Amino acid sequence: MSSPIYSSPRPEFDAAMQEAVAEARRTFKFFWRELYWESRRIVPGLDLACVKVPFSDPPGSRNDDGPEVEHMWINDDVFDGQNVQGTLINSPRWVRSVAEGDHITVPLSMVHDWLYVIGGRAYGGWTVNCMRLRMSDEERLSHDEAWGLDFGDPNQVLVVPDWSKSNPAAEKAGEHPMALNMLKSLEIHLKQHPEDSRSSDDAGWTQLHSFALAGSAASVQMLLAHGADPTAITNSGMTSQQMAEALGWEAVVNLFQNHPARVCLKDGRLGS
Incomplete structure (x- = not known):
């Protein structure tokens, strides 16, 4: 480039x-x-x-x-x-x-x-x-x-595409369109493979970590409803709630704070 x-x-x-x-x-x-x-x-x-x-x-x-x-x-x-x-x-x-x-x-x-x-x-x-x-x-x-790019008006920085017409539901929900489009397939998958709600990769990441960092409250809520573990920690020591907090996804953070198995951090340690 x-x-x-x-x-x-x-x-x-x-x-x-x-x-x-x-x-x-x-x-x-x-x-x-x-x-x-x-x-x-x-x-x-x-x-x-x-x-x-x-x-x-x-x-x-x-x-x-x-x-x-x-x-x-x-x-x-x-x-x-x-x-x-x-x-x-x-x-x-x-x-x-x-x-x-x-x-x-x-x-x-x-x-x-x-x-x-x-x-x-x-x-x-x-x-x-x-x-x-x-x-x-x-x-x-x-x-x-x-x-070789269209930067548009320098007084108006675009952050996300305008989804108000192409996907008004995503615009209203504050979600990425793909999050809503894939929500039903995620639900079907979790019903067929409930173990995937808690499985993790070699770095200790669960789907809950990934969706929390990406700010998809709808996906996080779906995972929690199917038994995802909000206390799971990655190899680097982060919970899903901390992932959401790192980028300021307030709707996702609220889901964790209001979950029955909510994660509380006390003196840098996990508690409930």
Whole structure:
């Protein structure tokens, strides 16, 4: 992917860019929700999905001719409720400690932006649009042509597609359309294979963990009704409720808090 990279003290620390980064982190949950459902599609629906991360060299090895921080993009993103992992897709201009193609792991707090693309239309890109606002019309057109994407009005960042007409039920429920479309098949599967409500993979993840992190209250409610264990812990020590809390999925968190076997955290330990 050919992408403009901003790297300087000023854009990173001025108020507008700080607000853009804060919005990107606040809305990261919608990026992850889209990636989760993308992983379940037979036919891919996303043209591109990536996360922007700041990079810097260790003290004593910095290139003094360039900026201290270089912001670059990683894709093939995986999120475990704490860290984002992916592959660096930019070739660094100044930073020497990483290279294009490196596997990158960073905490969510280091994510400065996210972007996914459907049919050439970009969703997210908060810092990108912050920079686009500062461009002339000609500069903005050149920028968008370099990316080959439709970023739209820089004053209006789209977070999710408009489902109000294509899937009003999902829009009203605050669910991804695929969550509602697959709910009946999930119910049928759980009735036929009740053990799957509690089974886990090699990392200790149950379906409850995955749906909680993706913010699907309807799926979580279905799993809990079929005996899913809200106290199950992944190998990294996270419950499904903590997954939902990590991204601020309030409706999912409320389901756990109101469940008879609700999970309470006391002094970092599980209780009830």
